[in-house]
Amino acid sequence: MDEFQFDEMEVDTKLAESYFEKNNYQFPMNQESGKKSNKDGYGNTIFYDVNCCFELGESPLSGRETNLYEYLDQLNEKFKRLATEVTKHAETFCQMEYLIRKIPVNEVRDYDIRLIVQNFTCDSSKQTNQFSDFFLNYDYLTMGENTPLAKLGSIMQLMGRGVRDIEIVCTKNTAAVCNLFKELCHSVGFDNISTVFVESVDELETKKIPMNILSVTTGCIGVVTEGCDIDSAIDTFLKTTTRYPWKLSRVLVQESVYEGFKKAFSWKASLKADGADQSLASIKHLCANAFQYDDKTFLVDYAGNPEAVGPMVKIEAYRTTKELISLVKKHRVKYLSLWASDIAQANEIAYNAPSSVVWINSYGTFDGPVQASQAIYANMIDDDYLDVLDDIPNCDEVMDRQEVWAKTPLEDRRRIVLDLTTGSEFQMLRDALQSYEGDNFVHVDKERMCVGLTEPLEFILVDATFKSVGVWNFARMLLCGSALILTRRLEVPFHDYFERLARDSQNIPVMYSECYVSTPEVRAILYNTKVISTNFGTIFAN
Template identity: 20%
Template sequence: MGHENGSKSIKSTTIKQVFRTMDYGTITENVSSAKAWLEDLAAIGAYKRDIVLSYGKSLLVHSKGLDIPIQVISPLPEDVDEIVAANKSDWTGKQRSVLLYKLSIELENNSSLICQLEVLIRGILSKHAMSSLHLLIDHLRFYSGYAATNEKKIEGVSLSVVSDDVFLSAFGNILGPALAAGGDVILQTEPRISVLATLFKQLAEKVGFPKNAIRLLPGDVNLTNLLQNDSIGFINCFGKVLGKTFPNLESLVKAPVIAVTKTKGPMIVFNNADLESASDAVINAAWGSATVLPWSLSIVMVQEDVYEVFVSKLNDHLSKVRIGPAYEKLADVSSVHESQLFNIQKVVEEAKVVGLQVLQSTSQSSQFQTTVILGGDVLKNVSLEQSDVAVVTVIAFRHINEALSLSNNFKSKMGVSVWTENIGLANELAQKLQFSNVWINSFAKFSASHSTYLDKNSGVGYIGGVDGACEYYKNGSDPEKLTFDISAARSFYLHDIDGFYGNLVGRSVSSAVVSSKKGYDLWKKGNISDRFRMLANLSFALESRKELISKNTGVPCFILDYWVSTTYKLYAQFADVGQVEHKGSHVIRTCREPVGIIVIDESNSLSTLFDCVIGSLLLGNAVIVLNLHEKLIDFYAEIYQLLATAKFPSGVFNVILNCQNDTFDSLLSFDDLNTFITFTRRPNMKIGNIKRICDGRMSSSLLSYVTKTKNVWSSIGHSVL
């Protein structure tokens, strides 16, 4: 770093650079607590009748740095069925709140033991494990408060399929909302993560959790049978599960699903950024926590005019990074899993073949080297996914739009890191980047009270915050007061027509999806006030024709009045749903964006149907309604005429007439559709093509169903006034 003073150039060095170059020798982590705990643990198995099953298939997990073999005993199929079918825990909301908070304290008291186990079992540095553990504890405390305010309970048992490469704080997302909602949790864990799952179960029972509240199914379990078990009311998958860890699994699942897949994200560096801090952030963002985080960094896009300077600074950081085993206390990065070493070498060789420059750390303490490819992405050439390789690619871009386009085409939507000192540019990017989290001058910031929407290849559903809890409440009930006698639609056929409003549209499945995509692209561009104005105009038109519409359709006037009043009620409810919070050295701004196209299954209760349709439209989505009842066909014909009067864009509101049972299932196959609101169905989905299934009877969760959150984290520094 230099400073011009007349003709003299004064060189200075940051304190951070001084500490980076200092050599303290080797300091080893104290792992005595973990060693003692492991030695006392005879085996890890499925707990039944207060004993550990002593039979079944055994898997051996050797802890890193110790010679203690840990036996993981997989349960037999009949024992799996018995454990799943065990009686549910019966506890009040107050009891759940108190016990969740007590568990958070117990985890805090045992933080040293937990971090030591992460060092030994999964090779994760203690400092990285501690950071993730703090977030886990925050989630339990957040949901302890939520449990006290809600006495509703989820149906069935919550099944969590957890892979060895899961991030530690995921247990906060697994245990917190499910236990707060009154559900028991089954942890189906791969061998290494079974160690931590066992400890968490022990600590939960120590503070008073019922025996069946957390149930463990470790090791090798038949997932096909487990996912289809009728006692499973909810499923969440964390890690490389969907088509990854179980590539041959074509199981159908009946229960709603949350999934967090192991993907990676991008970083954008502009020419007005603090390049020193940005290049320094790459190290931890790309290789921290042994790369198990689903938001680890895989590509850095740098503005062209500072590309060479940034690469030089990054190379300097790489040359000084300290790589070592996880039990080396001063290591910056721990080695990745052995299976990734071959993949890294494969990528390096391919990069050299196509003429790309490769930067690697010079550390000799490990076979693993932090690796950066300059100028291009070669993963497709070697048929590898970004999540399978601990390599960072650095490329140049010229203009803002180019950076936006490259980023928004990224498969993972968990988060993007943006580095700029220009506040106007930061605000513009925050609005246009299509990610659940936008980190300004920072990376991988999360909060238990802020929801993260899982989109595209990042997964399905919500984790964290109130939205994360809403995912678990799927047992609403239809209100009686606004129902009327409707019979099933007769069998008939309507040819597809172009869909201009004013005509009743009997679209096929495919044409309805195409029309909805076009309508959504126009509809989402306006703000909520613009959309409310159009919906209010629709209400005026409905009010003026109410008596005639009721006579023609058989829909009572008081139900038509509900459409009108709901338009105003939901606008008042949703007009201001943003949130701003000061948290440590960051300000978090949370906004709501439309999900896209919402498929809504018709309900016997028109009030709940109207809530879902109007709420979805008001918040910027297009809708496809699946018509099941003959008596409502004339009503939809009237609505189409009113839409034309109100000048709605074509394709925003769609109805597929006379739907059969297979219509819903056929829509599940469309990639453009990922949110379905249903009232009675439990659709069968393949594990590799999971959609978000929402219970339309839960009107309190409507905002969560039809919007996705975007959290913008802005760093405000650490200075103290």
């Protein structure tokens, strides 16, 4: 009997086509455009200036005098208006992404648009407290060929830390959405947003434009514990995205249910196995079984080179909860899809895993409170930031102290820091430390509970570029549980204060280093945000 098939649903693209028509299929990226042209995936012509300069300080919008505090005060209202504009043009963005980059409309709507709107709706005046208060003139936001649309939302984080002018660097298949986004920014008063076109990502690397923000490559790990709804977990894993940082990279299944999981997975994955046996023939001998489902390759007990195939998802067994947490820490996974019916077990895993986002009995759900978006945006840091430690000698001791310091109760940390802050010149600093409580939150509705936690960074590099107005935040970050590594002298009296911390305390993780390190600018956040979203809308079938 022939397999029953549904007709492919036709996607409505009238809004995107209308936008292209009104813009004459042309997306000039700056005022000197017209020297060269290129075409995107839909055939739109893009005119651009091949000699466009990327040097810092040469933005077409630079040179204005702006008061930092007035600048920050205006952000909240503008971002809320921008959230309204993005919502109003949501379908146009979705259709553009479908026509040019072939991204399904539902993914753009449920992931990118939802995250951007949540981030802009979140109280930006409060979020600026999460960032150091130094003032940068100019920064880039790069949108490569495979960069998710959601990254555009990070302009809020850049402005929140005092970046005055932002240039969105786009390639041929992101030029259209970047141009529309720039128009919406200008419509609400963000005239400090500009765009520039490059022919390829290689050109970005050649010109040393940072490809930072939303570039986490570890993906999402799926975890299946005994007693959970295995069928629902498998159905979810088979339909996961391959286009976002939370793409599924690995599935860990508790040993006691591993055989049952493999049988159920084999049956469901084989329903879309057209031509898969032939395409996987070269690697099948390296694993117990292999399946091709849509654009994903699932390999059971794979023992070969992880880079030998495309979007690969390894399926493996684990024995104990302790072993599972150790594996998650080893892979430094930012996203976790945890399937469990035992509440105590689920909480033990979720709260001990180092992941920024934990979905319990769900995956890729961003329909919680607006604050939850900060687990995505506030944690948009390149993994290579951690490599900075390799260039700093003798930092092992301070990192060991940080691990102990982070586990010390908040009130004990507050007391230790305040005891080392004496004198009238530190009164403002003491007030800031005494008022610090973190930004935890809990949101509950009929289908989901969402918990947000403030978590420390492992370390932050501090040098003379962080002016005195930002020192309060660095002291509060110590209170949060992070380590401070000072690479250049700060302004007096704050230099003396941090020197005292480094000299007089055996507990506080502060150290000086004479080694100059060029730090990624985006690492200016004061803490990480962790979100645990628990779905209890269904009671499991088995």
